[in-house]
Amino acid sequence: MTRTPSAAPPPALPPSSWILSESYAGLMAQARGLAEAASLAPESRILTPRAPWRFVTARLWPAPLAAIGDALAGPLPEIVIGCGGAGAVIGAALRRRYGLRAVQIQHPRMDLRRFDVILAAIHDDLTGPNVIVTRTALHGVTPARLAEAAAIWRPRLAHLPRPLVAVLVGGSNGRFRLGALEAxxxxIRLAALAADGAGLAVTPSRRTSSAAQRALALALAGPRDAGTAYLWDGSGENPYFGLLALADVIIATEDSVSMMSEAAATAAPLLVARLPGHSRRIRDFSATLIASGRAREFTGRLEVWPTIPINDTEAAADELRRRLGY
Structure with a gap:
């Protein structure tokens, strides 16, 4: 008797999932980067607490799920991925009440046993049986994404001189100050690089104040008029990934661990632009990058040296999948 080969079983669908985060670009980028690398397709649930809880730190909410309300409507997922303080509180509450598997990105500032897996960068100083430690923040910078962005932005930035310096500008955040004077x-220091022959491609972030953007535009007026500098004005497509992909050197302001981590995932040398203010965690992070040779402090001079990309997101996602069993 001839046996008919049985059809291969259909591939298993990934577990359903939510991202739980306040509406901060850096937090969302970390969660989306992890989810993408872990083959998840989560819904994003933006956590906007009701009054009066929006004026109280999330760890003090007496009834966290009631404090959020409509953001959690609909059928519950199998996995929740929290990022930041509010994400941690809501993820732990969902796990406790409904038995969902809770993943947390960044230090949760609460009992680690309330989560199935925690992913923390080395500067978080966090260890434990359910903790995965990475050298940088998680993100969505991949070789494929950089190649795609390079193809789009190469002709648009082809007029700029080489070496091309990409500048990632953050903003004031309660720990560091980046106002009009700092911008x-x-x-002025960037314009000096252009005067020495470098091309500049500068992108502000959502946190860059309008006053800081105006001050930056005024300081770069000369290079822009000469065609040696590009400054994104916030309209049209965001050039961020294109700048990462095409840069010969990247300068990032030190207020953002996410920006420094994404820059470190490229092959370009990273220069860290210091700002007034202080954060032990962020300073420890940038100091680690500098001590490893992956970054240097920006002193106003253009420096180029051989570098190796640092990107732990894919390895962390593989370990996450192993621990969650899918």
């Missing part, structure tokens, strides 16, 4: 000072 002007940074712009």
């Amino acid at each position: 002007e000072a940074l712009g």
